[in-house]
Amino acid sequence: MNPNRTLSAAEGWLTPAWPAPANIRAVCTTRHGGVSAAPFDTLNLGDHVGDNPYAVARNRMIVGDTLQLPSEPLWLKQVHGVDVCGMDVGECYPTGDASTAFGKGQVCVIMTADCLPVLFCDKAGTRVAAAHAGWRGLEAGVLERTVESLQCPPADVLAWLGPAIGPTAFEVGAEVREAFMQRDPAAANAFQPSGNDGKWLADIYLLARQRLNAVGVHAIYGGDLCTYTDAERFFSYRRDGQTGRMASLIWMAD
Numbered sequence: 249m250n251p252n253r254t255l256s257a258a259e260g261w262l263t264p265a266w267p268a269p270a271n272i273r274a275v276c277t278t279r280h281g282g283v284s285a286a287p288f289d290t291l292n293l294g295d296h297v298g299d300n301p302y303a304v305a306r307n308r309m310i311v312g313d314t315l316q317l318p319s320e321p322l323w324l325k326q327v328h329g330v331d332v333c334g335m336d337v338g339e340c341y342p343t344g345d346a347s348t349a350f351g352k353g354q355v356c357v358i359m360t361a362d363c364l365p366v367l368f369c370d371k372a373g374t375r376v377a378a379a380h381a382g383w384r385g386l387e388a389g390v391l392e393r394t395v396e397s398l399q400c401p402p403a404d405v406l407a408w409l410g411p412a413i414g415p416t417a418f419e420v421g422a423e424v425r426e427a428f429m430q431r432d433p434a435a436a437n438a439f440q441p442s443g444n445d446g447k448w449l450a451d452i453y454l455l456a457r458q459r460l461n462a463v464g465v466h467a468i469y470g471g472d473l474c475t476y477t478d479a480e481r482f483f484s485y486r487r488d489g490q491t492g493r494m495a496s497l498i499w500m501a502d
Contacts (some may be wrong), residue, residue: 269373292492402464414474
């Protein structure tokens with residue numbers, strides 16, 4: 249199956265530019281292609297943001313039908329933590345910020361609107377994962393925990409960094425910078441003074457690369473988009489407050 253064959257130019261959903269095995273399918277939605285009304289217009293996939301639940305359910309069906317998903321994705325209750333769920337979790341909507349799949353047709357998914365979505369697979373195409381990395385989860389180690397949960401050598405792992413708030417828009421307090429630097433002094437390279445007293449601009453993409461490199465993952469792709477500045481394509485919580493959520497999905501085809 250060609251995962252792009254049913255995607256319209258108007259929707260403009262993203263497919264990672266990475267050398268994943270032929271059986272790996274990965275897509276990140278944009279804000280286009282759904283039925284939700286403003287401020288969730290139109291493809292909001294988050295059921296926790298105040299949107300009409302019937303619209304959210306319809307939007308999730310649209311994604312499943314458009315991508316011809318082999319099964320219902322494992323939608324998570326994301327809490328900016330580090331817990332990684334397997335497909336045998338036994339709950340419809342488990343609490344966690346990452347998931348892994350070792351079987352064909354099992355769909356990992358996470359939702360974002362400024363936080364960093366990271367998709368993973370191994371070079372053999374035998375396992376996949378998706379992680380939600382806002383700054384709290386990133387600092388606490390959600391990416392490291394996800395790599396560990398893949399149960400394969402980190403050198404065999406590919407990672408794709410999806411659309412997140414970019415380094416010219418992500419202003420944080422000094423406490424955020426200090427938290428990252430306490431774990432790795434090199435994190436200082438990911439922060440620049442914002443011009444506002446005591447505030448810093450954080451490069452969440454660089455921080456993610458540093459964390460992944462530290463555990464032996466070096467095949468890292470993506471990381472060149474900004475949800476905050478690209479209002480036409482992406483939801484952004486920091487820009488709009490009440491808004492929708494995109495989804496990043498990955499699975500292994502037959």
